[in-house]
Amino acid sequence: MDFLTWKLFPVLTLLASVALFLHFRDSSKISWDDGCSLLKRSRYWIKSDQIVTPGGIVAGAVEVKDGLIVSVVEAEDWTGSPNRAEVIDFGEAVVMPGLIDAHAHLDDPGRADWEGFPSGTKAAAAGGITTLIDMPLNSDPSTTSVETLAMKVEAAKNNIYVNVGFWGGLVPENAHNLTALEALLEAGVLGLKSFMCPSGIDDFPMTTAAHIKAGVSVLAKYRRPLLVHAEIEQRSDGYPEVDDEDARSYSTYLKTRPASWEEAAIRELLSVGVDTVVGGAAEGAHIHVVHLADATSSLDLIKEAKRLGHSITVETCPHYLAFSAEEIKDGDTRFKCAPPIRDAENREKLWEALMEGNMDMLSSDHSPTLPELKRLNDGNFLRAWGGISSLQFVLPVTWTYGRSRGVTFKQLASWWSEKPAKLAGLPLKGAIASGRHADILVWDPSAEFDLDDRHPVHLKHPSISAYMGKRLAGKVIATFVRGNLVYRDGKHAPAACGTQILA
Ligand SMILES: [Zn+2]
Numbered sequence: 341m342d343f344l345t346w347k348l349f350p351v352l353t354l355l356a357s358v359a360l361f362l363h364f365r366d367s368s369k370i371s372w373d374d375g376c377s378l379l380k381r382s383r384y385w386i387k388s389d390q391i392v393t394p395g396g397i398v399a400g401a402v403e404v405k406d407g408l409i410v411s412v413v414e415a416e417d418w419t420g421s422p423n424r425a426e427v428i429d430f431g432e433a434v435v436m437p438g439l440i441d442a443h444a445h446l447d448d449p450g451r452a453d454w455e456g457f458p459s460g461t462k463a464a465a466a467g468g469i470t471t472l473i474d475m476p477l478n479s480d481p482s483t484t485s486v487e488t489l490a491m492k493v494e495a496a497k498n499n500i501y502v503n504v505g506f507w508g509g510l511v512p513e514n515a516h517n518l519t520a521l522e523a524l525l526e527a528g529v530l531g532l533k534s535f536m537c538p539s540g541i542d543d544f545p546m547t548t549a550a551h552i553k554a555g556v557s558v559l560a561k562y563r564r565p566l567l568v569h570a571e572i573e574q575r576s577d578g579y580p581e582v583d584d585e586d587a588r589s590y591s592t593y594l595k596t597r598p599a600s601w602e603e604a605a606i607r608e609l610l611s612v613g614v615d616t617v618v619g620g621a622a623e624g625a626h627i628h629v630v631h632l633a634d635a636t637s638s639l640d641l642i643k644e645a646k647r648l649g650h651s652i653t654v655e656t657c658p659h660y661l662a663f664s665a666e667e668i669k670d671g672d673t674r675f676k677c678a679p680p681i682r683d684a685e686n687r688e689k690l691w692e693a694l695m696e697g698n699m700d701m702l703s704s705d706h707s708p709t710l711p712e713l714k715r716l717n718d719g720n721f722l723r724a725w726g727g728i729s730s731l732q733f734v735l736p737v738t739w740t741y742g743r744s745r746g747v748t749f750k751q752l753a754s755w756w757s758e759k760p761a762k763l764a765g766l767p768l769k770g771a772i773a774s775g776r777h778a779d780i781l782v783w784d785p786s787a788e789f790d791l792d793d794r795h796p797v798h799l800k801h802p803s804i805s806a807y808m809g810k811r812l813a814g815k816v817i818a819t820f821v822r823g824n825l826v827y828r829d830g831k832h833a834p835a836a837c838g839t840q841i842l843a
Contacts, residue, residue, distance in 0.1 A: 375835030377824035382406050385427045386780060386820075388435040389415075392753045393772050401427070402435060404778040407823035411774050430782050433817055436753050437772050438470025438502075438779035440760035443567070443630055443655065443703035444731060446472075446504075449495040450480025455708045455800050457499040461838055463732040463798035465501045465827040468816040470779035471841070472502060472731075473764055476509035476533055477544040478707065484509035484544070485520060486527045496840055501832060502821050503779065505764060505841035507567060509544055510534035515551035521558045528842025530764045531565040533630075536572050536605040540726065553612045553622075560616075560625035564843065565763055567628045570605035570638070571597065571679055584720065590668040593721035594680050599634035602679055606641045616651040628763055629654040631705045633679035635689030643698055653700040653763065656690050658737040659728045659806060663687070671719025674806040677707070678726045691745055694755065701759035702738060706731035714804045729805040732798060736814035737807060739785060749785075765843065780820040787815035796830055 382405065389399040393412055400414040421427050441464065447454040464472055474492070476483035483489050483506060496504055508529030514520040521532075532555055534547040547555070556566055586592045606629065615622035632638060632654050642654050659677060664684035668675045675681060693699040707727025715724040730737065738752060753771075761770025768777045789795060791810050802808060819827040826833045 374837065376833055376837035377826065378828050378831065378833050379428070379825035381426060382823065383426060385421050386435055386782070387427055387429040388782070389432045390434045390749070391772060392434065392436040392749045394758075397749060402772060402780065404780075404820070404823050407778055409772060409774055409776050409778050409780075412772060430817065433782050433784050434749055435772065436749060436781045436783070437757035437770055437776075438781045438819060438821065439468050439735060439756040440764065440766070440770060441469050441472040441704045441706070441731070441734065441756075442701070442760040442763055443475060443657075444472045444706045445475045445478040445708070445727070447478045447708070448499075449491055451478060452495075453800075454478065454710060455706075457496050457504070458501075458836065459798055459800040460706075460731060461499075461501040461504065461836070462832055465819045465821070465832060466796070466798050466816060467732040468735045468781035468783055468819055469731070470502050470781065470819060470821045471505065471766070471769060473505040473507055473530060476507050476529075477539055477541045480543075482509050482511075482541060482544040483507070483529070484511050484514055484524070486523045489524065489527050489529060493840060493842075499836050500838035500840070501826050501836050502819075502838045503841055504838055505530045505766075505843075507531055507533045510547055510551065510555040510566065511545055512547060512551055513545075515547060515554045518558060521555065525558070525562050525564065525843070529564075530841065530843050531567060532559060533567040533569070535569040536608070537569065537601070538573075539569070549608050549612055552609065553615070556612055556615060556622045556625045556627065560622040562843075563624045563626075564765060565626040565628045567630050568605075568609055570609055570629050570632070571601040572605040572608065574598070574600050574604060582722065584718070587720045587722045588671040588718075590665060590670060590672070590675065590721060593676060594665050594682070596722070597678060597680050599636060599638065599682065602632065602634040602638040603641065606638050610641060610645050610650065613645055613650040613652050614648070617649040626651040626653070626763075628652070630703070631655065631657050631660070631679065632699070633660050633682055633686075635686050635693055639689070639693055639698065653759070655701045655703045656694070656699055657703055657705045657728070658730060658734050658741075660690055661687060661694070662737050662741045663806065673715050673719055673721055673724035674804055674808075675728070676721055676724050676726045677705070677728045691742075695745065695747075695751075700755075701763070702734070702755045703760065704730050704734045708799065708801055708804060711801055711804055716804070729799060729801065730807060733791065733805070733807045733812065735781075735783065735816065736812035739814035740810075740812045743785070743813065766841070778820055778823040781816065782818040784815045784817055785813065788813045789815060
């Protein structure tokens with residue numbers, strides 16, 4: 341360093357700092373420099389011939405500004421934008437509200453090697469899901485207290501590509517502890533989840549009807565839902581002894597969890613549900629039956645409860661609509677879940693219930709694990725982890741198996757966006773309408789693809805998914821989350837800028 345440079349060094353350093361400061365101050369204002377979006381604009385128009393709105397399907401344009409939908413204009417009224425760069429024309433592709441998956445297990449913190457927030461929400465974005473509500477179990481610890489919710493929030497920080505909310509757990513330990521339950525709800529869980537049978541997770545024990553009754557009475561005050569895994573073990577004499585060969589047979593597993601388990605649970609649940617009627621002891625509370633598999637007497641009981649004025653809804657999952665017990669090959673434990681996938685006749689009844697509006701909505705129940713725990717090697721259905729890995733594929737699966745049954749885009753938007761938004765208490769989500777969040781999905785219903793090794797799958801363990809090897813219709817083109825273009829044509833925005841949703 342010569343003398344002059346040495347004399348000037350502090351001045352140069354100061355100038356460099358000022359320049360850096362100005363640069364960063366500026367870039368903090370400009371959202372596209374942060375890597376949150378593949379689109380470097382905060383105001384733009386999404387144009388399409390098929391925009392699914394609450395009023396019907398329209399051709400036109402959706403105006404987005406600062407993360408919100410500010411207008412939806414029909415083609416004949418649209419004068420266009422003076423700046424052509426502000427218009428993204430998707431032609432005939434379908435523009436729908438982004439999917440809201442109200443039932444996913446991302447297993448983070450504690451079991452992020454099963455899935456985790458980064459891969460799970462990347463897969464969600466690639467699948468057109470703009471919001472998912474994470475289940476309180478399969479992470480370690482389970483989310484049953486303020487402290488464990490704080491661990492979830494910390495794990496999700498800067499690690500989510502879509503919006504993520506959280507359900508809390510209703511377990512025996514907190515069910516009769518008003519202070520603990522209220523604190524958990526005050527801390528922001530969107531509602532509670534409980535099991536009427538063993539959950540398979542040690543720190544998430546099952547609840548009785550008395551626990552559920554206590555939980556529901558607290559939820560009434562907060563007007564938030566209780567989600568229930570409705571199966572009650574009916575056997576009193578233990579499992580019959582089966583050899584390893586029998587354990588590889590799907591029918592062996594199916595017999596261990598008959599429809600009567602679901603029926604028994606729902607019957608008991610309705611003894612609490614009666615409190616949710618107008619003027620009832622828990623008016624304001626809501627009961628939501630997750631992943632119903634039995635479309636016979638269990639569904640009839642729920643229909644009857646609705647008729648009686650209970651505040652109750654029910655969901656099923658794509659795997660119960662896509663598959664049937666008859667076609668599951670021995671040893672193919674990718675198909676193990678609880679309650680189990682039942683026969684083809686039952687599957688048709690589930691479709692009927694959906695089409696007639698007796699089934700309210702859909703969710704993924706994405707519940708992955710490590711390939712070794714799925715026991716793909718020995719195919720033992722009784723020992724394998726129960727859970728279907730599906731998150732990235734729920735839209736094409738629903739469409740592939742639904743279109744021949746007459747499913748419409750409006751129904752897809754209702755089952756996957758509008759109803760889940762209502763369940764989770766998210767009034768700004770679930771529809772393409774002015775004033776709502778710009779959580780938007782663009783997809784091509786006619787494009788087909790083979791879900792094989794060449795297909796980019798963002799889930800942590802693609803091999804455990806029951807959908808691998810299938811040919812599906814419905815390709816996600818673009819996913820917008822709060823106005824950020826987080827996914828387009830196979831590419832993700834580099835930064836994980838999803839919003840955490842706390843009630
Ligand atoms: Zn689940």
